[in-house]
Amino acid sequence: MIPQLQQNALVAGARIRGLGSAQPEQVVTNEDIAASGVETTDEWIRDRVGIVERRFARADESLVDMASDAGAKALADAGLAPSEIDAVIVATCTMPSQIPNAAAQVAERIGVSAAPAFDVNAACAGFCYGLGTAADMVRAGSAAHVLVIGAEKLTDWVDPNDRSTCIIFADGAGAAVVGAAAEDEPPGIGPVAAGSAGDLAETIVIPDRDSFIHQEGQTVFRWATTQMAPVAMDAVERAGVALADIDVLVPHQANLRIVEAIAKRLRKAGARSDMTVADDITRSGNTSSASIPLALDHMRAEGRVRSGDVALLVGFGAGLSYAGQVVVLP
Ligand code: UT7
Numbered sequence: 074m075i076p077q078l079q080q081n082a083l084v085a086g087a088r089i090r091g092l093g094s095a096q097p098e099q100v101v102t103n104e105d106i107a108a109s110g111v112e113t114t115d116e117w118i119r120d121r122v123g124i125v126e127r128r129f130a131r132a133d134e135s136l137v138d139m140a141s142d143a144g145a146k147a148l149a150d151a152g153l154a155p156s157e158i159d160a161v162i163v164a165t166c167t168m169p170s171q172i173p174n175a176a177a178q179v180a181e182r183i184g185v186s187a188a189p190a191f192d193v194n195a196a197c198a199g200f201c202y203g204l205g206t207a208a209d210m211v212r213a214g215s216a217a218h219v220l221v222i223g224a225e226k227l228t229d230w231v232d233p234n235d236r237s238t239c240i241i242f243a244d245g246a247g248a249a250v251v252g253a254a255a256e257d258e259p260p261g262i263g264p265v266a267a268g269s270a271g272d273l274a275e276t277i278v279i280p281d282r283d284s285f286i287h288q289e290g291q292t293v294f295r296w297a298t299t300q301m302a303p304v305a306m307d308a309v310e311r312a313g314v315a316l317a318d319i320d321v322l323v324p325h326q327a328n329l330r331i332v333e334a335i336a337k338r339l340r341k342a343g344a345r346s347d348m349t350v351a352d353d354i355t356r357s358g359n360t361s362s363a364s365i366p367l368a369l370d371h372m373r374a375e376g377r378v379r380s381g382d383v384a385l386l387v388g389f390g391a392g393l394s395y396a397g398q399v400v401v402l403p
Contacts, residue, residue, distance in 0.1 A: 081214030084253045086260025087207070089403045090153070090218070091250040093146025094370035095139045096357065097130040106240055113236045123329020127243035127358025129228050136168060137175055139246035140224035141182035143366070147220065147248035148183065151403070155184035158250070159216035162207055163192045164199025164223045164362040166279075166391065167230050179222065189216075196277070197325045197390025198267070199223055199362035200247070201397055204386070205265035207251040208398075222248040223362035232285040241328075242286065243358030247366025261401035263312030266304050270296065270393040277391035297331045297389055302338035304397050305387045312399035314383065316343035321372070321384040321402070326354035326364035335387070349377055361390060369402070378402055 103115035103125065118124050130139065140163055148155060163175040176190035195202045200223035207219035224246035231242050254260050273296060276289040301324065309316055316339055324332050329352060336350045353368035360367055365386050372378045380402055387397035 083214055084212050086254035086258070086262070087211040087251050088254045088258065088261030089249045089400055090252045091147045091149070091151025091403055092248065092366065092370045092373060093143045093148070093150055094245065094247040094367045095142035095146065096128040096245040096367070097134050097139070099129050099131060100126050101129050102126045103240070109233070111234060111236050111239060113240055118240050121330070122241060123352070123354050124240065124358050125355045128245055130226050130244040136165060136224050136226040137178045137182065139226070139244065140175055140179045140222045140248075143224065143246035143248040144179055144220050144222050145183045147250050151250040151252070153218060153250060156186070158185045158188055158218050158220050160189040160207070160210060160219045161185055162203040162219060162221045164195065164203040164221070165192055165225055166194050166196045166199065166361060167225045167227055168192065169229055175224065185220070195394040195396065196392055197327065197361045197364065198388035198392070198394045198396045200365045201265065201386055201388040202267065204249060204251065204262065204400070205267065205396060205398060208262040211251055211253050218250055218252045220248060220250055222246060223364070223366050225361040225363050227286070227361060230279055230286050235285065237290060238286055238288060241359045243360050245357060245360040245363045245367050247363045247370055249366055263308060263399035265396050265398045266307035266311055267396035268304070269395070273393045276393065293393070294328065294331065296393065297327065298334040301331075301387055301389050301395065302335050302342075304389070304395050305335060305339060305385055306342060308387065308397040308399055309385060314399060317345055318383050319344055319348055319385045319399070320382040321349045321351070321378050323351040323365050323368050323384055323386050325388045325390060326351065326357065326368055327359050327390065329354050362388070373402070
């Protein structure tokens with residue numbers, strides 16, 4: 074006889090319950106990079122990428138430190154104790170070690186005892202993949218609360234003398250707590266629109282542990298500016314809302330020109346002219362999987378977004394991989 078295996082009770086919807094972020098103290102301006110001997114200018118970086126300054130971690134400031142800091146803040150923001158977290162997911166592509174992963178160490182640091190803990194490597198799309206996985210875990214009844222963190226120490230993997238990458242990439246972490254929607258609350262995390270373009274795998278690479286990151290900037294730029302608005306629109310459609318319902322657009326902060334190109338295309342397709350568009354890259358640089366939650370947390374601190382706002386997230390990068398979803402802000 075085939076045994077009937079018991080299943081967890083399903084939950085109708087998941088919501089983001091709290092946000093948090095952490096950045097290193099050290100601010101590095103464009104002038105600082107030029108002064109270090111890299112052949113670049115403040116004007117070129119502002120014009121071509123939109124970055125004014127970014128944060129670099131000290132040698133003794135680790136990815137796990139930043140992730141734990143951001144995670145603890147998200148927990149406090151959600152009003153939850155560590156014991157109420159059932160799983161920890163860290164999206165990252167810059168762990169210095171292949172094993173152990175970051176998530177188990179972060180769980181230990183913030184006092185989440187024996188929680189399921191795993192890393193997701195989808196590079197700059199990682200946070201959206203992690204958020205989608207967390208929402209699915211909550212909806213499937215396998216966790217009541219999941220802590221999702223995007224954390225990167227990209228400076229460990231960037232050649233400080235390569236002007237095509239050292240001006241772009243930076244360090245930081247952002248986090249969200251995902252929990253079940255209450256019975257009288259609508260779901261607050263829409264289905265993920267995700268995919269990959271493995272034919273472009275060679276365009277962003279760290280081929281081995283002794284190499285720095287290499288990026289074919291123009292190819293990725295063209296791909297992102299043409300392919301990511303349709304992914305964002307797919308996420309909107311899957312969530313059953315209209316582009317005009319989107320209050321906040323938060324694309325991965327890779328390049329301000331890419332962010333603006335996506336916003337322009339979405340507005341042409343029906344998004345509102347007063348939709349708030351994340352521009353956190355100006356102060357934080359490109360922090361890969363951390364960029365979306367960092368931008369959300371900063372925009373909230375600045376009063377540019379409010380609780381209940383409908384936000385459209387879209388992450389994209391190495392793989393190439395991409396993922397986006399509509400969320401209601403906590
Ligand atoms: O986060 C993961 C996903 N990544 C992305 O989405 C990145 C997408 N790509 C980009 O954002 C842009 O391609 C970059 C910011 C990486 C580069 O900007 P670009 O406008 O595509 O510049 P380019 O590589 O085509 O270079 C144009 C010129 C070149 O000089 P020549 O050959 O025209 O004389 C470069 O050597 O600019 C030069 N250049 C620089 N000049 C001053 C390249 N980097 C610099 C620099 N400062 N830092």
